[in-house]
Amino acid sequence: xxxxxxxxxxxxxxxxxxxxxxxxxxxxxxxxxxxxxxxxxxxxxxxxxxxxxxxxxxxxxxxxxxxxxxxxxxxxxxxxxxxxxxxxxxxxxxxxxxxxxxxxxxxxxxxxxxxxxxxxxxxxxxxxxxxxxxxxxxxxxxxxxxxxxxxxxxxxxxxxxxxxxxxxxxxxxxxxxxxxxxxxxxxxxxxxxxxxxxxxxxxxxxxxxxxxxxxxxxxxxxxxxxxxxxxxxxxxxxxxxxxxxxxxxxxxxxxxxxxxxxxxxxxxxxxxxxxxxxxxxxxxxxxxxxxxxxxxxxxxxxxxxxxxxxxxxxxxxxxxxxxxxxxxxxxxxxxxxxxxxxxxxxxxxxxxxxxxxxxxxxxxxxxxxxxxxxxxx
Amino acid sequence: xxxxxxxxxxxxxxxxxxxxxxxxxxxxxxxxxxxxxxxxxxxxxxxxxxxxxxxxxxxxxxxxxxxxxxxxxxxxxxxxxxxxxxxxxxxxxxxxxxxxxxxxxxxxxxxxxxxxxxxxxxxxxxxxxxxxxxxxxxxxxxxxxxxxxxxxxxxxxxxxxxxxxxxxxxxxxxxxxxxxxxxxxxxxxxxxxxxxxxxxxxxxxxxxxx
Numbered sequence: 001x002x003x004x005x006x007x008x009x010x011x012x013x014x015x016x017x018x019x020x021x022x023x024x025x026x027x028x029x030x031x032x033x034x035x036x037x038x039x040x041x042x043x044x045x046x047x048x049x050x051x052x053x054x055x056x057x058x059x060x061x062x063x064x065x066x067x068x069x070x071x072x073x074x075x076x077x078x079x080x081x082x083x084x085x086x087x088x089x090x091x092x093x094x095x096x097x098x099x100x101x102x103x104x105x106x107x108x109x110x111x112x113x114x115x116x117x118x119x120x121x122x123x124x125x126x127x128x129x130x131x132x133x134x135x136x137x138x139x140x141x142x143x144x145x146x147x148x149x150x151x152x153x154x155x156x157x158x159x160x161x162x163x164x165x166x167x168x169x170x171x172x173x174x175x176x177x178x179x180x181x182x183x184x185x186x187x188x189x190x191x192x193x194x195x196x197x198x199x200x201x202x203x204x205x206x207x208x209x210x211x212x213x214x215x216x217x218x219x220x221x222x223x224x225x226x227x228x229x230x231x232x233x234x235x236x237x238x239x240x241x242x243x244x245x246x247x248x249x250x251x252x253x254x255x256x257x258x259x260x261x262x263x264x265x266x267x268x269x270x271x272x273x274x275x276x277x278x279x280x281x282x283x284x285x286x287x288x289x290x291x292x293x294x295x296x297x298x299x300x301x302x303x304x305x306x307x308x309x310x311x312x313x314x315x316x317x318x319x320x321x322x323x324x325x326x327x328x329x330x331x332x333x334x335x336x337x338x339x340x341x342x343x344x345x346x347x348x349x350x351x352x353x354x355x356x357x358x359x360x361x362x363x364x365x366x367x368x369x370x371x372x373x374x375x376x377x
Numbered sequence: 378x379x380x381x382x383x384x385x386x387x388x389x390x391x392x393x394x395x396x397x398x399x400x401x402x403x404x405x406x407x408x409x410x411x412x413x414x415x416x417x418x419x420x421x422x423x424x425x426x427x428x429x430x431x432x433x434x435x436x437x438x439x440x441x442x443x444x445x446x447x448x449x450x451x452x453x454x455x456x457x458x459x460x461x462x463x464x465x466x467x468x469x470x471x472x473x474x475x476x477x478x479x480x481x482x483x484x485x486x487x488x489x490x491x492x493x494x495x496x497x498x499x500x501x502x503x504x505x506x507x508x509x510x511x512x513x514x515x516x517x518x519x520x521x522x523x524x525x526x527x528x529x530x531x532x533x534x535x536x537x538x539x540x541x542x543x544x545x546x547x548x549x550x551x552x553x554x555x556x557x558x559x560x561x562x563x564x565x566x567x568x569x570x571x572x573x574x575x576x577x578x579x580x581x582x583x584x585x586x587x
Binding site: 278281283284285286287288371372373374376377 | 388389420423424426428429430447448449450451452454456458459460462464475476479480
């Protein structure tokens with residue numbers, strides 16, 4: 001008991017005599033924990049983002065976007081979707097083009113305006129009323145309501161509806177869609193952005209096959225403005241991210257582990273003379289080296305753990321502002337469970353801190369090997 | 378009987394051995410080790426304590442003739458270093474209590490022995506002071522009290538009275554006389570002729586290194 005009390009008192013006295021060493025042990029563990037926590041959290045949020053996009057798009061969907069500039073249109077280049085109507089049999093396909101007109105609803109929303117050809121989209125919810133063909137899709141707006149709005153300052157009424165799944169894959173913003181013929185009253189309205197959503201029927205080929213066919217078509221027609229997006233890209237993205245994540249985990253485990261062990265070892269070397277003397281003195285009383293080592297390692301582990309858990313506590317309170325400052329979208333952060341994250345990734349941090357502390361005890365062990373009769377006079 | 382059996386000992390990085398094939402038997406009672414500085418007195422005491430290991434030969438301790446082990450150091454040995462080595466962060470009381478607790482004495486024994494040896498060595502008033510607050514003579518008495526508190530069978534004192542005045546030396550001699558019983562061993566390395574007043578055996582080292 002007295003030995004235990006002495007060892008605690010000895011640690012406290014050393015902390016009072018040289019607070020910089022104790023604070024360094026504390027802060028280095030906290031700082032590296034915080035730094036590695038932010039790195040791993042960034043990966044976690046990015047991965048969650050990909051997962052969300054994967055959930056949204058699904059593995060059977062291909063989205064194609066094409067931008068045709070004025071020169072291309074003047075040259076008579078038709079949108080790629082004109083060709084793609086040919087593959088309708090292989091996938092449920094939806095074609096839209098964006099109309100650039102000023103629009104504002106009574107609720108002061110500015111939806112995206114889309115045009116469709118009647119033969120392209122035949123669904124029950126699309127209006128067959130030629131005088132009032134506007135459908136307003138907004139996930140946050142109740143369906144079945146007649147909504148007043150202005151297009152190019154002319155009043156119109158749109159019927160609200162729940163956005164269909166294929167549209168939600170394209171955008172979750174409020175949209176207003178109407179047939180091509182509706183926009184004929186504004187001949188000056190520019191078109192330029194064309195969209196196609198394909199929901200692949202597995203009986204007619206895989207998403208990858210159809211996506212590859214589209215890419216080949218894009219290449220053969222030399223269309224720079226075409227952007228093809230499907231789950232395979234997201235899966236590739238996720239694989240690359242996981243690879244980078246594993247590399248960073250190893251960097252954290254070994255790199256940060258070595259960093260903390262080097263810093264703590266340097267402090268241990270500074271304390272070498274003192275610890276060598278006290279160790280020899282206690283050994284002269286018949287105290288086993290293992291007990292003295294236990295005191296040394298316990299002290300280092302307590303300090304490192306105070307630093308570690310303080311940093312995790314601070315991170316748990318500040319991870320949202322930190323993530324926002326790193327450019328992550330607030331909507332994305334809503335889906336993050338910090339506790340679940342730290343329970344998994346915290347193990348890497350825990351491992352590197354503890355490995356570092358154990359490695360930093362090597363100078364102590366070297367000092368403890370010296371015979372009592374050599375150290376004490 | 379405490380014995381060194383054909384021991385050879387050389388300090389690391391030194392070419393000349395301090396002892397080579399050296400034999401010595403020490404009987405119970407007080408034995409004074411005398412010799413010039415550097416002749417190997419302190420080294421021999423450290424070998425007997427098990428604080429140094431001979432490169433060959435062995436040290437055997439009574440009654441089983443085993444080599445000094447950790448339990449021997451904890452329970453049966455009291456050692457006074459030349460530089461005393463009182464633990465600077467602890468009071469004299471706690472220095473003494475720690476040695477006794479490591480030796481596994483029970484609390485009652487510790488209290489009784491602490492009071493006894495503090496009185497014998499006149500350090501009662503110094504018990505709650507830290508070593509740095511004491512004079513050299515007071516530190517010397519406190520360090521000897523720390524040796525005596527666990528009442529070990531073998532005590533080894535390295536220059537216990539060097540630099541002390543007659544008052545402090547007499548105090549230590551009286552305490553030693555009180556401490557010794559026929560079965561106990563006391564090995565003292567000294568140049569101090571005042572210790573000759575103790576009933577003792579003498580082992581003189583030769584005038585040249587062994």
